[in-house]
Amino acid sequence: MSERRTLDVSGLPPYEISNQAPLFWGQVLMCLIEGTLLCMLIATYFYLRLGIDVWPGPGVHPPGLTLSSWALIPLVASCVGSYLASEAAKKDSRSGMLLGMGLNLSLAVIFLVLRALDWNSLNFTWASDAHGSIVWTILFLHSYDIVADILMTAVLIVIVASGRYGPRQRIGVHVDSVLWYFLVGIWIPLYGVVYWAPRLIGASR
Amino acid sequence: MTPAATEPHVYADLDVLRQTWSSKPGLFGWLSSINHQEIGRRYILTAFIFLLLGGFEALLMRLQLAKPENTFLSAGRYNQVFTLHGTTMMFLFAVPVMEGMGIYLVPLMVGTRNVAFPRLNAFGYWMYLAGGLFLYGCAFFNMVPDAGWFSYPPLSGPQFSPGKGVDAWAQMITFTEISALCVAVELVVTILRMRAPGMSLNRIPMFCWSMLVQSFMIIFAMPAVMIASTVFLLNDRTLGTHFVNPAEGGNPLLYQHVFWFFGHPEVYIIFLPALGMVSSILETHTRRQIFGYPALVLSLVGNGLIAFGLWVHHMFATGLPQIGEAYFTATSMMIAITSGVQIFCWLATLWSGRLRVTTAVHFVFGFIFIFVMGGMTGVMLASIPLDLQAHDTFFVVAHFHYVLIGGALFPLFGGFHYWFPKFTGRMIDERLGRLSFWLLFVGFNATFFPMHWLGMLGMTRRVYTYVPGLGWDRANMAATIGAFIILLGGLIFIANALRSRGSGARAENDPWEGSTLEWEAGSPPAPYNFPNLPVVTSRTALWTPVAERSIVVGLREDRREILISNVLDAEPHHRSVQPRPSLWPLLTAFGFSIGLAGSIFAFFWYYVASVLGMIGLIGWFWPNRPLEVDP
Ligand code: HEM
Numbered sequence: 001m002s003e004r005r006t007l008d009v010s011g012l013p014p015y016e017i018s019n020q021a022p023l024f025w026g027q028v029l030m031c032l033i034e035g036t037l038l039c040m041l042i043a044t045y046f047y048l049r050l051g052i053d054v055w056p057g058p059g060v061h062p063p064g065l066t067l068s069s070w071a072l073i074p075l076v077a078s079c080v081g082s083y084l085a086s087e088a089a090k091k092d093s094r095s096g097m098l099l100g101m102g103l104n105l106s107l108a109v110i111f112l113v114l115r116a117l118d119w120n121s122l123n124f125t126w127a128s129d130a131h132g133s134i135v136w137t138i139l140f141l142h143s144y145d146i147v148a149d150i151l152m153t154a155v156l157i158v159i160v161a162s163g164r165y166g167p168r169q170r171i172g173v174h175v176d177s178v179l180w181y182f183l184v185g186i187w188i189p190l191y192g193v194v195y196w197a198p199r200l201i202g203a204s205r
Numbered sequence: 206m207t208p209a210a211t212e213p214h215v216y217a218d219l220d221v222l223r224q225t226w227s228s229k230p231g232l233f234g235w236l237s238s239i240n241h242q243e244i245g246r247r248y249i250l251t252a253f254i255f256l257l258l259g260g261f262e263a264l265l266m267r268l269q270l271a272k273p274e275n276t277f278l279s280a281g282r283y284n285q286v287f288t289l290h291g292t293t294m295m296f297l298f299a300v301p302v303m304e305g306m307g308i309y310l311v312p313l314m315v316g317t318r319n320v321a322f323p324r325l326n327a328f329g330y331w332m333y334l335a336g337g338l339f340l341y342g343c344a345f346f347n348m349v350p351d352a353g354w355f356s357y358p359p360l361s362g363p364q365f366s367p368g369k370g371v372d373a374w375a376q377m378i379t380f381t382e383i384s385a386l387c388v389a390v391e392l393v394v395t396i397l398r399m400r401a402p403g404m405s406l407n408r409i410p411m412f413c414w415s416m417l418v419q420s421f422m423i424i425f426a427m428p429a430v431m432i433a434s435t436v437f438l439l440n441d442r443t444l445g446t447h448f449v450n451p452a453e454g455g456n457p458l459l460y461q462h463v464f465w466f467f468g469h470p471e472v473y474i475i476f477l478p479a480l481g482m483v484s485s486i487l488e489t490h491t492r493r494q495i496f497g498y499p500a501l502v503l504s505l506v507g508n509g510l511i512a513f514g515l516w517v518h519h520m521f522a523t524g525l526p527q528i529g530e531a532y533f534t535a536t537s538m539m540i541a542i543t544s545g546v547q548i549f550c551w552l553a554t555l556w557s558g559r560l561r562v563t564t565a566v567h568f569v570f571g572f573i574f575i576f577v578m579g580g581m582t583g584v585m586l587a588s589i590p591l592d593l594q595a596h597d598t599f600f601v602v603a604h605f606h607y608v609l610i611g612g613a614l615f616p617l618f619g620g621f622h623y624w625f626p627k628f629t630g631r632m633i634d635e636r637l638g639r640l641s642f643w644l645l646f647v648g649f650n651a652t653f654f655p656m657h658w659l660g661m662l663g664m665t666r667r668v669y670t671y672v673p674g675l676g677w678d679r680a681n682m683a684a685t686i687g688a689f690i691i692l693l694g695g696l697i698f699i700a701n702a703l704r705s706r707g708s709g710a711r712a713e714n715d716p717w718e719g720s721t722l723e724w725e726a727g728s729p730p731a732p733y734n735f736p737n738l739p740v741v742t743s744r745t746a747l748w749t750p751v752a753e754r755s756i757v758v759g760l761r762e763d764r765r766e767i768l769i770s771n772v773l774d775a776e777p778h779h780r781s782v783q784p785r786p787s788l789w790p791l792l793t794a795f796g797f798s799i800g801l802a803g804s805i806f807a808f809f810w811y812y813v814a815s816v817l818g819m820i821g822l823i824g825w826f827w828p829n830r831p832l833e834v835d836p
Contacts, residue, residue, distance in 0.1 A: 009402075
């Protein structure tokens, strides 16, 4: 029996809570998928707009600017919470994770409430016309993602608070923050399209 | 670490490894398995069953068209049958079978123990299975889609396609796309981050490159089809949105754009893995490094990029602005360059190698012949004047079967014969293999070559019958006879696989003297794939003498530990622990499936899907004791 040359990897760390973790890569790819989806919706929005004279149609008010713009403040601020949580996850600080995720969760919920109020003020539905269809689709899909991530954060808070967590759950906290950055980041162009586009390119040509 | 050698060259305790990496026994173990070999095999097997169903539907169509004014199928039934055939072949056979090959082979080829996200992998399979069962279940209850495999509105809209068939079609897409996206994500991470130490980017086996490019294509293409089928079509039909309704500002052409933004990449999603298989087979069988590796990789990537820029060539007949169409003619012809480069690299490999001719190589030759023919008609169709004449005729049917069957099915069958010993531990019979090849090859050309002719004579596709005296009779009869020769070839192929699996000669680990790592693992591989993970020192890893190769030691064996390496050079970076088998992926898929199936009847079911899915995900990620990653 001949000897084999060996490469000993036992000295390498047994896990990694950073952007090197496989789960992080998986999350980035998921964001890429969701991003593609939402970008296709933006393209759809402008494609539909091209086919219509006045956008939105007569009698339809463009979505209101006030609430939606104010809502950006808690939304962007909530990223601070995510950042704190993921830094705390790297340092394995339980209180830090709880603080960060708690902050993120509360600000995200404030955002959702503002968004719900904003929806109430829309004077069209998805069945009104093509403009209504695409605007509601964008709003619905993005809100769906937001709600899903909020629930995920809530579950993580429970797990961390109960102390039943190890490195895998800490990676989860980090990755949860990454998803949140994406959802906030993608909302900026979507907000521009839904709320500003009708004002900038809505008039009849 | 003390070498506990239980086998020559092994520094691992195989009993512990087996214990750690095996699925649980019994039915529970089967349902909760997250092993990539098992799941890959399930994908392949399920896909072949759908191939049989799709083939059965093809025979029904050919029987109907065998002679003029035939009354075997009614017009409505014919519509249903070609829709089911196209849908089954594209969504339930071709993509999943390639995914299955990738799931099985990629971890072995890059030298690791499993895919990056094993539970996601299991979830993806269950979604795929549920999607297939959903479509055929609906068909069973007479909710059969009949608007073609791309279901253009307004034909597929509420006005002209009442009933639930088109809704079932649209939601089946969601199932299969979720599954494809899961596989894409896990394969990208497996290939980029889990390669054996030393397998730098320029040493990745061609098949893995092709799966990598294919996975990225899935990530960018599949969201589009979900938008087309669910957001546009299904919501217009069930919720009253107006995306494709011109009366309220919508536009049916929007659907075509978005569908083909997916649909064209889709054929490359099917076809790229097949190219990877051809490269693998040729490298091993010519016993030389594949010729022009950088050129091959670049043209794969090129194919992947250009494929996103040609969708409008499916829409030349819609009256889009000419200047825009001209651009798509150019890109369509451009893809012949990247495809041509690959063909020439393979020819050069064949030319300069010492070829050993097996059944697998027969299929590769069949591929080159048929695919080049399909490529030629493709270049012809890319020119607008010709396309306007041939659009929606049997010329197009001939073209896409030449590229789909020639470009994907033949390499797949070649790959199946090539990797059969790895899958089953038995050699597949060569004589029967060659017989099935010749029957398939002759049958294929007999079926589809006459269709070029029919298309030129003006026979449009999707017609359920035709009148005598148009000069179409003989060509149609030939095509039908050809289809039965294909059937015979297929039956012999199945018989050969079953027989060899039971009583074929035992296969060594490396019966072909292959170049890539999967041949170092057992035949079939142990659940942990490799006793010690390999270290790679050249592009053709196994052709480096054993004395110059090292193996990895120091991974813990009592838990599912794997090695994460750098993207570029595959330097070992850290260890990582994978989750244990679990029933939750199945339960989550079940919850989603119920909701998605219900959603064709009422929107409310989306909430059911969300709630059940969320419960499933919580169970899935809930930390189990003992925590798996204590350092
Ligand atoms: C096994 C032998 C096969 C035969 C004999 C066959 C035959 C046919 C026929 C007769 C049609 C319908 C022509 C018409 O009336 O328009 C058709 C359509 C089609 N086939 Fe096949 N086919 C075979 C395999 C495949 C495979 C392997 C694929 C894909 C991987 C495939 C994909 C399609 C598609 C996408 C359509 C278009 C359906 C539609 O019009 O909506 N076929 N095939």
